[in-house]
Amino acid sequence: MTTRIFGSGIRRREDPRLITGQAAYTDDIKLAGMVHAAILRSPHAHARITSINTDAAKASAGVLAVYTGADIEGVLNPIPCAWAIPDSDLKAVAYPAIASGVVRYVGDAVAVVVAENRYQAEDALELIDVGYEPLPSIINPEAALADGAPQLHEDAPNNQAFHWVAAGGDTDAAFADAAITVSETINQQKLIPTPMETRSAIASWSSAMGELTLWNTTQNPHIARFVTCLVTGVAEHKIRVIAPEVGGGFGAKIAVYPWEMITAFCSMQLGVPVKWTETRTENYVATTHGRDHVEYVEMAADANGKVTAVRSVVYAGMGAYLSTAAPGIPTILHGLMYSGPYDIANIKADVYGVFTNSTPVEAYRGAGRPEATFLLERLMDKVGDAVGIDSVEVRRRNLIEPFDNNRDVAIGITYDSGNYSGALDQLLGHIGYDQFRHDQEHEREHGTFRGVGVACYCEICGLGPSQVAGAVGFGGGLWESATVRIYATGKVNVFIGTSPHGQGEETTFAQIVADEIGVDVDDVEVVHGDTDTTPMGWGTYGSRTTVVGGAAVALTMRKLRDKARVIAAHLLEADEADIEYEDGQFFVRGARDRAQSIQDVALQANVAWNLPEGIEPGMEASTYYDPPNFSYPFGAHAAIVSVDPDNGHITLDRYVAVDDCGPQINPMVVEGQVHGGVVQGAGQALWEGAVYDDNGQLLTGTMMDYAIPRAHLVPDIEVHSTVTPSPHNPLGVKGIGETGTIASTAAIYSAVMDALKPIGVTSLDMPLTPERIWRAIREAGYTGNGHGHSHDHDHGHGHNH
Amino acid sequence: MPNKVPITVAVNGRSHSAEVEPRTLLVHFLRETLNLTGTKIGCDTSQCGACVVKMNGVTVKSCTAFAVQADGAEVTTIEGLADGGNLTAVQEAFWNNHGLQCGYCTAGMIMTVTEIIERNPNPSAEEVRAGLEGNMCRCTGYNNIVRAALAAAAAGQGG
Secondary structure, eight states, X not given: OOOOSTTOOOOOTTHHHHHXXXXXBGXXXXXXXXXXXXXXXXXXXXXXXXXXXXXXXXXXXXXXXXXXXXXXXXXXXXXXXXXXXXXXXXXXXXXXXXXXXXXXXXXXXXXXXXXXSHHHHHHHHTTOEEEEEEOOOOOOHXXXXXXTOOOSOTTSGGGXXXXXXXXXXXXXXXXXXXXXXXXXXXXXXXXXXXXXXXXXXXXXXXXXXXXEEEEEOOSOHXXXXXXXXXXXXXXXGGEEEEOOBOOOOTTTTTSOOHHHHXXXXXXXXXXXXXXXXXXXXXXXXXXXXXXXXXXEEEEEEOTTSOEEEEEEEEEEEEESSOOTTGGGTTTTTTGGGTTTTBXXXXXXXXXXXXXXXXXXXXXXXXXXXXXXXXXXXXXXXXXXXXXXXXXXXXXXXXXXXXXXXXXXXXXXXXXXXBOHHHHHHHHHHHHTHHHHHHHHHHHHHTTOEXXXXXXXXXXXXXXOXXXXXXXXXXXXXXXXXXXXXXXXXXXXXXEESSOOSSSOHHHHHHHHHHHHHOOOGGGEEEEOSBTTTSOOOOOSOTTOIIIIIIHHHHXXXXXXXXXXXXXXXXXXXXXXXXXXXETTEEEEXXXXXXXXXXXXXXXXXXXXXXXXXXXXXXXXXXXXXXXXXXXXXXEEEEEEEEEOTTTOOEEEEEEEEEEEOSSOSOHHHHHHHHHHHHHHHHHHHHTOOOOBOTTOOBSSOSTTXXXXXXXXXXXXXXXXXXXXXXXXXXXXXXXXXXXXXXXXXXHHHHHHHHHHGGGTXXXXXXXXXXXXXXXXXXXXXXXXXXXXXXXXXXXXXXXXX | OOOOXXXXXXXXXXXXXXXXXXXXXXXXXXXXXXXXXXXXXXXXXXXSOTXXXXXXXXXXXXXXXBGGGGTXXXXXXXXXXXXTTBOOHHHHHHHHXXXXXXXXXXXXXXXXXXXXXXXXXXXXXXXXXXXXXXXXOSSSTTHHHHHHHHHXXXXXXXX
């Protein structure tokens, strides 16, 4: 018996092309006759366009055309928002691909130049003369909702995009009766996703055929085709969207943007292929951002620290327009997760979506769930402090007990399976929690400030049942599909509707196939990312690819196995009921030498010379899989940090993760997902934040100013796991792509606050930069010797939006 | 049009002559003129390192060099590392250790790690991390890139 391929940490099958420079990302593709577009973007956060003169640009060397908002009117429809949260008074404001009349954020498109090469296009951009009448602007989402704030859209009074409330239990009564209440103001700062590949598109229009081909760096080519159809008016079956190699997404490549629609428009006008590729500076204003919440959150508990209620008022910045999935993030993916891994009877989420004069906000790795986890963990720490018990103990008193099949929570959703205390116990063992606490006390007496932060989480992913998607206003289904074809040679192609871009499903899905039907993993090739060659699917985001798309692959293999069994019985002249299957062999029970391999059967099925009656030729099957529920991965993470009280510098000394994503198809890939997620979450806690000035200018507009984590700033991430299968899908798997960011921001923040506790600093805005820490330490009256400082001074909250 | 300048650059062992605008960046020359698209562009401020190539034996960020500066130089890109199907120890180590996910930073990472090991055949994890300061990755958290570098160094020691 060989090692089971499902569960083996084999090296990835997509890597050879990536380590040799042979992979083709969108910007690597050249088409005959291709020309280049560059987009002129508003330098103002809010302004009326009073004039545009494109004459000099049009006369510039190599320029084929210059288009403005007037040119697309009536040709290119506005960009639609695909997530209309019901019962929220959602304002679907017009989102034109090129602004006409008013620009609403720095980065809004004003014109596009098409030229023979990129340099010429950029040259001509500088020759476009635009007159602007600046208007007052607003960046902070809470302030934008206030009376008298500058107004972005006539049809969205007070800049309110929507107002959504979700509740379970009786939160007000629980707070009225509570022995302990704690509260916090949390700035979930605006983040810039920063996939290493910026966005890019190539559009090629065939006027003879009326066909549009769009190479697009997207996480969801089928959704991109559908939206392209709505915006360009080209029929859906005449559009082909190809997501070639995609260099990371993290949510920023979910949306269908104005930019690729402009690129398509240019190709349709000019009749030649047009390429557009962002610069990084452009990416930072033109590609969607994440988070951007101002949150007022409260928790109620009894005298023993048993939490009875949690409630919030959240102001979620949407940016200037509603991006494709934006309204669903602070609502469905955030407000519905206020129980986390805890047993909380009364929950209320009160969420305002607010337009601001900034880059539109979209999903960013974790999308809503990091924010939910952060507020729960922050409040849990405060309850622990109020009761006077350790931060781990307060969590332990509130975790939901282990369950293996369905647990309802107060907000009205049903978790699949969980063993939250099991993950926490394992974590504490790995970090040596008790020993750390013992050492810490001693160190503090000597003026050394180390802290430990523990975050427990449970998250909703594996999106999701289509009926639920419809009920919560998502403009599509959330099922997935797979078509598997076994050729006469026994080799296998797997065509999938999801669209991996770094997560490794070319390998893990091949492992599913190999496991289900006994072929060699090297005999399987997974095809994705092309709407002409793959079956319909909804894409890769929300940790859904393996949970939903992998299930579709597994179920397809089981169909093929059933068909193969019938053919094998016929070939072996045996009764189908007597055929057994093991490791790619179909054999007569009790006579293993009377066998047909899957390859034998595939050959016979494909030539069809001798098939049983009623069996169609070919060895191909498809599955459209709609999951009965979401999946709910969980875990416990811990960070250990040191704070230098003299300069505010934080060192991330250790990071330990225990995650449960059910059975792991490829542990090496799972581990890699956790590594990356944890470090991205560390970025939010310690370094990252989109900073705007009072005029709405993005000050962190380049990689020099926006600080994503670098190698020397982070430790080796220690990754462990527990395995609790989900009862809701045929593989028992749960998602793993977002757990790292969901847990690590909270764990690291908590660790820093723990380190600063003896100094008397109790609350700070993220990112926890050395300057912020240093100022807070000074304001708390720390004198530098670890003694004689005040304990009763709570550092107030600075609002830096 | 700006005046064009003739240059001759040996890239991956092959000599190329071309006329380029003085403002043409080396990375654009490699990608657009020579169609060597394995070298990537990840930023426009020399931070990310996706465009790292080797020029006359040392790594440079090809987005921060003009093509004319490479006149007469020998340049090695990611496409020039593997000898036919034989991957270098660094490439092999990236593959074995899951040192890449989306792959976009990978060319620059492999070029940089190759140089780190050339300069210091037995680096510590800390030295590798310091050496990667000019290369950004958003997928891996650097964990397995460091592992790959250490594994490649160990392989080079005959280990």
